[in-house]
Amino acid sequence: MNFEGFATDLVLFAPVLFKGFGVTVLLTLSALPLSLVLGLALAMARLSPVPLLRAAAVGFIGIVRGIPIIVQLFCVYFVLPELGINLVPFAAGVLGLGVAYSAYQAENFRAGFEAVDRHLLEAGRSLGMSERLIFRRVTLPLGLRTALPTFGNTTVMLLKDSSIASTITIAELTRAGQLLAISTFKNGEVYIMVGMLYLLASLPLAAAVRFMEKRFATT
Amino acid sequence: MIRVSNLSKAFGAKTVLRDVSFECLAGTVTCLLGPSGSGKSTVLRCINGLERMDGGDIHVGEIRVAPESLPSVRRRVAMVFQRFNLFPHRSVLENVLEGPVQVLERPEQDAREEAMAILERVGMADFAHMRPTRLSGGQQQRVGIARALAMRPEAILFDEPTSALDPERVGEVLAVMRELAEEGMSMVVVTHEIDFAREVGDQVIFMDEGVVVEQGPAQAVLTDPQAPRTRLFLDRVLRPF
Numbered sequence: 001m002n003f004e005g006f007a008t009d010l011v012l013f014a015p016v017l018f019k020g021f022g023v024t025v026l027l028t029l030s031a032l033p034l035s036l037v038l039g040l041a042l043a044m045a046r047l048s049p050v051p052l053l054r055a056a057a058v059g060f061i062g063i064v065r066g067i068p069i070i071v072q073l074f075c076v077y078f079v080l081p082e083l084g085i086n087l088v089p090f091a092a093g094v095l096g097l098g099v100a101y102s103a104y105q106a107e108n109f110r111a112g113f114e115a116v117d118r119h120l121l122e123a124g125r126s127l128g129m130s131e132r133l134i135f136r137r138v139t140l141p142l143g144l145r146t147a148l149p150t151f152g153n154t155t156v157m158l159l160k161d162s163s164i165a166s167t168i169t170i171a172e173l174t175r176a177g178q179l180l181a182i183s184t185f186k187n188g189e190v191y192i193m194v195g196m197l198y199l200l201a202s203l204p205l206a207a208a209v210r211f212m213e214k215r216f217a218t219t
Numbered sequence: 220m221i222r223v224s225n226l227s228k229a230f231g232a233k234t235v236l237r238d239v240s241f242e243c244l245a246g247t248v249t250c251l252l253g254p255s256g257s258g259k260s261t262v263l264r265c266i267n268g269l270e271r272m273d274g275g276d277i278h279v280g281e282i283r284v285a286p287e288s289l290p291s292v293r294r295r296v297a298m299v300f301q302r303f304n305l306f307p308h309r310s311v312l313e314n315v316l317e318g319p320v321q322v323l324e325r326p327e328q329d330a331r332e333e334a335m336a337i338l339e340r341v342g343m344a345d346f347a348h349m350r351p352t353r354l355s356g357g358q359q360q361r362v363g364i365a366r367a368l369a370m371r372p373e374a375i376l377f378d379e380p381t382s383a384l385d386p387e388r389v390g391e392v393l394a395v396m397r398e399l400a401e402e403g404m405s406m407v408v409v410t411h412e413i414d415f416a417r418e419v420g421d422q423v424i425f426m427d428e429g430v431v432v433e434q435g436p437a438q439a440v441l442t443d444p445q446a447p448r449t450r451l452f453l454d455r456v457l458r459p460f
């Protein structure tokens with residue numbers, strides 16, 4: 001592997017890898033909102049006054065966190081069709097990753113909500129705010145601010161774990177690299193490029209989190 | 220206005236209030252005095268339902284404080300906290316608007332005008348668009364009072380409103396409170412400011428270990444306390460060394 005050769009390979013492999021890169025980004029950006037919406041719902045269920053709802057959320061989070069993501073993806077991709085639900089691979093990937101990550105997001109939300117100063121909740125109560133209104137006006141906005149950095153970290157993890165979707169035939173970056181490596185025997189070159197592309201994708205995320213932290217600072 | 224009868228409260232096995240009774244008449248100022256841990260905050264917190272009482276009754280006007288009546292109790296009785304407890308993600312003006320707009324659902328424009336007038340009154344109008352975290356303690360507490368006033372309460376509970384302030388900031392907050400008292404606001408004030416209690420208070424309640432040791436007209440209790448425990452406390456507060 002010499003430098004000149006690497007440059008030529010770069011040019012040669014770029015179209016295939018960029019295509020995979022695009023799928024990886026799309027997969028991540030599709031699974032992310034799903035994980036956030038589900039995660040918020042789970043976190044709210046955990047705070048709910050209804051014991052059944054709380055127990056259901058705790059159980060769901062425990063189960064999802066206890067099962068490897070790859071197994072969850074197989075469940076969605078191979079088991080759902082047996083129940084008559086057929087999903088194209090990409091949709092199965094979004095669903096599997098979104099659900100798997102909702103458990104982590106729920107914990108992020110919860111940690112944020114729990115970090116809110118309880119004196120502020122009392123201030124809300126003393127103003128006559130209902131618990132629901134306090135959640136919407138105090139706990140949610142302040143908890144989200146606290147949780148922002150962890151959302152950034154979780155998104156980087158999601159980006160990397162989206163490579164697991166290669167196992168259900170989604171032609172994302174890792175799978176594109178695999179196919180390229182098999183057909184060219186240039187494992188080193190290919191996987192270095194693949195790794196660099198993942199790294200490249202996580203950089204703007206870190207910047208976005210820093211920006212939002214500044215934007216929503218309370219001081 | 221506020222009538223507390225035989226209030227008792229325990230945290231687990233620990234009794235913190237026993238048979239506390241007093242009445243704060245409309246338009247008067249009741250000052251709660253007593254050493255740390257005597258249960259002063261707990262009394263205030265029971266009045267507006269932040270803490271559940273175990274025995275006794277509290278009436279605000281003709282409303283009996285109970286879980287079901289808390290929304291109407293809290294509309295009538297506002298609270299000012301030792302540590303201000305302002306919402307850090309909202310501006311000064313938004314803090315003051317939170318109650319009227321979100322809870323009382325008053326039209327935003329009216330509420331805004333009134334909020335600015337209240338901020339003017341506590342000398343904080345110039346800071347309306349700043350975040351509370353940028354302000355000094357005294358300024359934050361004046362915003363806390365403005366937030367309470369914006370609910371148009373019939374009474375305000377103050378829990379050591381000046382205890383977290385630099386000594387030179389205490390006066391500006393007490394001055395606002397004195398004005399409110401002169402305008403006829405009913406107030407229950409937990410404080411260690413004996414001069415304030417004497418000059419502004421109508422009634423003083425002295426508590427120790429969860430019971431009322433002495434109560435009476437502010438002047439009388441503070442200049443000539445009857446109970447030895449009250450005398451000892453006042454001695455220590457007025458002549459700390």
Ligand SMILES: Nc1ncnc2c1ncn2[C@@H]1O[C@H](COP(=O)(O)OP(=O)(O)OP(=O)(O)O)[C@@H](O)[C@H]1O
Pocket residue numbers: 230235253254255256257258259260261262
């Ligand atoms: N949530 C709680 N759980 C257990 N004990 C509590 C709780 N809140 C207060 N206490 C106890 O109840 C007693 C009375 O507390 P309270 O805060 O009413 O006293 P205080 O007179 O306001 O004192 P301070 O001057 O220190 O504010 C104290 O012994 C305190 O430790």
Ligand SMILES: [Mg+2]
Pocket residue numbers: 259260261378379
């Ligand atoms: Mg106290």
